[in-house]
Amino acid sequence: MSGYLAWIEWRRLMRTPLAWTMLGLGLCLLSWQFLGTLEIFNGMQPASRSLGLSHHLGLQLFGLAAVLILIITPILTTRSFSDAFRNGSYALLSSAPLSNITILLGKFVGILLFQLLFVLMPLILSLSLFSGTQLDVGLLLAATLGLLLLSASFTAIGLYFSVQNENPGIAAAGSYGLLLLISLLDQNTEGGSFIHWLAWPSHYLDLQLGLVHISDLAYFLLVILFFLGLALHQLDKRRIQG
Amino acid sequence: MPNLLTTTNLSRSYQGTQVVVPIDLQLMRGDILGLLGPNGAGKSTIMRMLSGDLAPSHGKIEICGYDLIAQSKHAKQQIGYLPERPPLHRDQSVDEFLSDCARLRDLTRAETRQARLLTKTRCGLEQSGRRLIRKLSKGYQQRVGLAQAIIHNPRIIILDEPTDGLDPAQIRQVRELIRELSNERGVILSSHILPEIQATCNRVVILQQGKTVYAGDITPPEQACYRLGLEQNPDEALITALPAVAATERLHTDYYRITLQVGSRPNELVQQILNQGWGVCELTPDTTSLEQLFLQATTGPSQ
Numbered sequence: 001m002s003g004y005l006a007w008i009e010w011r012r013l014m015r016t017p018l019a020w021t022m023l024g025l026g027l028c029l030l031s032w033q034f035l036g037t038l039e040i041f042n043g044m045q046p047a048s049r050s051l052g053l054s055h056h057l058g059l060q061l062f063g064l065a066a067v068l069i070l071i072i073t074p075i076l077t078t079r080s081f082s083d084a085f086r087n088g089s090y091a092l093l094s095s096a097p098l099s100n101i102t103i104l105l106g107k108f109v110g111i112l113l114f115q116l117l118f119v120l121m122p123l124i125l126s127l128s129l130f131s132g133t134q135l136d137v138g139l140l141l142a143a144t145l146g147l148l149l150l151s152a153s154f155t156a157i158g159l160y161f162s163v164q165n166e167n168p169g170i171a172a173a174g175s176y177g178l179l180l181l182i183s184l185l186d187q188n189t190e191g192g193s194f195i196h197w198l199a200w201p202s203h204y205l206d207l208q209l210g211l212v213h214i215s216d217l218a219y220f221l222l223v224i225l226f227f228l229g230l231a232l233h234q235l236d237k238r239r240i241q242g
Numbered sequence: 243m244p245n246l247l248t249t250t251n252l253s254r255s256y257q258g259t260q261v262v263v264p265i266d267l268q269l270m271r272g273d274i275l276g277l278l279g280p281n282g283a284g285k286s287t288i289m290r291m292l293s294g295d296l297a298p299s300h301g302k303i304e305i306c307g308y309d310l311i312a313q314s315k316h317a318k319q320q321i322g323y324l325p326e327r328p329p330l331h332r333d334q335s336v337d338e339f340l341s342d343c344a345r346l347r348d349l350t351r352a353e354t355r356q357a358r359l360l361t362k363t364r365c366g367l368e369q370s371g372r373r374l375i376r377k378l379s380k381g382y383q384q385r386v387g388l389a390q391a392i393i394h395n396p397r398i399i400i401l402d403e404p405t406d407g408l409d410p411a412q413i414r415q416v417r418e419l420i421r422e423l424s425n426e427r428g429v430i431l432s433s434h435i436l437p438e439i440q441a442t443c444n445r446v447v448i449l450q451q452g453k454t455v456y457a458g459d460i461t462p463p464e465q466a467c468y469r470l471g472l473e474q475n476p477d478e479a480l481i482t483a484l485p486a487v488a489a490t491e492r493l494h495t496d497y498y499r500i501t502l503q504v505g506s507r508p509n510e511l512v513q514q515i516l517n518q519g520w521g522v523c524e525l526t527p528d529t530t531s532l533e534q535l536f537l538q539a540t541t542g543p544s545q
Contacts, residue, residue, distance in 0.1 A: 001346075008342050015333050088327035092390065095293040096346045097318040240297045241256075 001098060002105040009080065009110025019114060022072050026118055033064045034125045054126070054136035058208040061122045062143040066204060069118060069151050070183070074175035076114065077158025080107045082168040100235040104163075104228065108155060115151040119144060139210030146207025149220035150200065154179060156227035163234045244307065245270055246320075246398050246428040247292070252301035254287050261287050262452045264301060269398065269428040274420060276443035276460075277432040278536060284452040285432040286326055289402045292430065293323035306397055319347065322396035326403055328387025332376035336367055336386055339375060340393055347394035357393050364419060365389040381412045388416065392423060399423060401431040405438060417442050436536060448536055456536075467528040468508060470498045473521030484518075486510045499528055 013019050037060040041053055084090040093103050123144045129135060154175075161174035186199035196202070200223075203216040247269040254262040262284045269275055277285045290296040292303060294310055294317070303310040308317035331339050340361065344354040362368050365385045370378065375386060384407060391399060404420070405413045420429055420442055433439050439446055440460060448456040478490045481498060486506040491499040502511060508525065515522055 001348075004345060008346070012331060012334060087332075088325060089329040089331060091293070091295055091323065091325045092329040092331075092343065093346070094295040095318060095321060095323040096343075097315045097348065098346065099314070239295070 002102045002109060005093075005098070005103065005106025006109035006113060009107055010113040013076070013079075013110065013114050018075070022075075023117060026068050026072075027121060029068065030061065030065060030121050030125060034061055034122075037061060038129075052136060053129070053133060054139045055209065057122070057126045058139055058143045058210065061125065062147055062208050065118065065122045065147055066150055069115065069147065069154060070179050072118070073111075073115070073151065073154040074158045074161075074172045074179070076111050077155060077162045077175060078168045078172045079162075080111065080159065081162035082165055082171040085166045086168065094239070100239070101232055104159070104232050104235060108152075108159060108228065111155050111159075112152055115155065116148070119147045119151055122147070136210060142210045142212050143208045145212070146204050146216075149207075149217070149224075150204055153200065153220050153223040153227075156224045156231070160227045160231040160234065163231045163238070245304075246273075246306055247430075248304045249292070250302045250304075252288070252291060252298050252303060254284075254291060254296070254299045260452060262291075263454070265447075265454050267430075267447065269430060271397075271426065271428055272424055273445060274424045274429045274431065274443045276439035276446045277430065277449060278436070278439050278446055279432075279434065279449035281434055282451075283434075283449040285434075285449060286402055287452075288449075289323075289325070289400055289430070289432055292398075293321055293325075293400050294318050295323075295325075319394075320397045322391035322394065322399045324387050324391040324399075324401045324404060326406070328383055329390070330375050330383060330386060333374065335372050335374055336362075336378075336389075337371040339386065340389055343390045344393045349394055357395065361389045361393045364392070364422075366415060380407045381409060384408055384412075384416075388419070397427050399427055399429045401429065403433055404431055405433075405435075413438075466502045466508070468500045468502065468511070469493070469524070469526045469528040470500045470511075470515075470522070471496055471524030472498070472515070473523055474519075476518070476520055480518075481515075484511070484514045486514055497524075 034057070037056050038053075041049070041056050081090070084093075098106075123140055126135065126140050127137075157178055158171075158175040161171045161178070162168075165171040165174065182199055183201060184199070186196050186202050189196040189199075197219070200219075203219045206213055206216050245268050247267065249265060249267045251264040251266065252262065253260065253264040265288065267275070267288075277288060279285050287296065291298045292310075294314060297311065303317075305317040306320045308320075310317045331342075334342070337358065340358045341354050344357050345351075349357060362371060365388055367382070367385055367389060370382060370386075375383060378386065384404070388401070388404060391401065399420075401420070405416050408416060420431065423429060431439075431442065443460060445458065446456070446460050447454055473496075475496060478492050478498065481487055481490045481500070486503055487500055488503045489501040493499055500511065502508070512522055512525065
């Protein structure tokens with residue numbers, strides 16, 4: 001049933017101008033970055049190229065994609081619960097024979113399906129060079145996996161704030177606040193400390209460079225499970241507290 | 243016949259204040275139960291609890307033999323719910339929206355297509371299938387809300403102020419639909435409008451500040467009430483003095499509410515008035531029984 005709900009959510013989203021604007025702008029920005037990266041790489045003396053083209057793409061293109069995902073996610077997650085609470089359409093789900101966990105997972109996967117389009121963009125752009133040069137496909141796939149995990153983590157965080165607030169503005173502000181905080185936590189903190197570990201950029205960087213560490217994967221999975229768990233708890237509480 | 247819906251000691255409090263005092267409701271097949279009460283009496287809270295949107299603080303809700311909390315999946319299968327604000331996805335077309343609603347309630351693809359057709363006919367939406375919900379007028383949106391509540395053929399239909407915002411013709415259609423639906427099902431509807439309940443329901447629960455102040459049938463008045471318009475303007479005491487009249491109340495100039503003596507008939511009243519030479523210009527039955535009940539219940543000593 002979660003699967004069907006996810007499909008409904010995705011289809012509803014794709015009916016809005018918002019989704020297409022996001023996709024269009026995203027594609028423009030990513031293409032611009034892609035061409036820019038190519039041009040810089042082309043202009044380098046072969047001797048001074050310490051990293052291959054795939055590394056450059058991984059850092060530049062997938063870096064920008066992560067920032068874009070950070071910007072769009074709260075807008076998407078806010079729609080799914082806050083808006084539904086506010087305009088009353090949530091009653092449709094709460095009175096249907098669906099458990100809270102089914103509803104939450106349905107919404108989560110629905111958003112992820114949309115973000116998958118974003119996640120695949122850098123990969124497709126990079127693969128367009130396939131006929132002209134040798135690419136490190138493993139690295140590109142690792143970076144794509146990283147981007148997918150990042151999207152899922154941001155979505156989980158956004159959903160938590162969305163479930164907590166009936167006011168879409170506050171829900172979005174909360175998500176942006178926390179997402180920016182965990183983006184900056186690795187600045188000015190010690191390398192091995194727990195707080196440093198909480199920040200996502202270092203974990204994502206490994207994947208951008210094609211290094212798949214279990215510890216990084218675990219970090220993302222923990223974030224996803226933790227915030228989905230909180231969101232579920234909040235949904236249950238809502239049914240009890242009203 | 244087993245009850246479709248039974249609540250035992252159902253109550254609800256928000257942060258220490260009790261908004262619904264323990265209430266026992268029963269709903270049987272063919273019943274149209276009205277929840278009546280002023281705004282803020284707890285009608286919507288009860289409806290939300292019955293629909294599973296809100297968990298009760300205490301008490302139990304049983305739907306077709308299933309506990310709403312413990313066996314919520316089975317229980318909710320039997321419920322159709324239209325909240326105060328119709329829960330619509332405004333960016334979808336009517337067809338798409340209704341299909342989604344049906345599929346979320348476990349109907350198969352083929353069943354969905356059939357159910358959608360039937361429901362659209364029932365709710366007068368045959369021509370609106372391809373239109374976007376946000377482009378529909380308020381009355382039509384309300385119909386889509388109603389369609390959403392009945393598409394999966396539930397045995398209990400919970401309607402929170404279903405005729406709110408509709409024009410008189412639409413209100414009549416909705417009433418007819420509710421009556422038709424209640425043949426093989428049970429319907430609970432809430433309203434703060436007396437004639438609404440009077441026109442549709444066979445049983446009523448009157449609520450006041452979360453308390454049930456009356457529960458039972460809508461009884462016909464023992465004494466008939468009439469609204470009387472006269473050409474002249476006699477004193478109320480003079481009218482009350484007529485043998486057929488038990489009580490008179492002046493409504494506004496030239497209009498009176500007359501309660502007849504038990505056993506008296508309206509033609510006796512007219513005869514006596516004509517004998518006095520006052521001249522009748524209007525005589526209509528005044529169905530205020532529920533209003534009296536309501537006023538007694540909500541302002542009487544039980545408060």
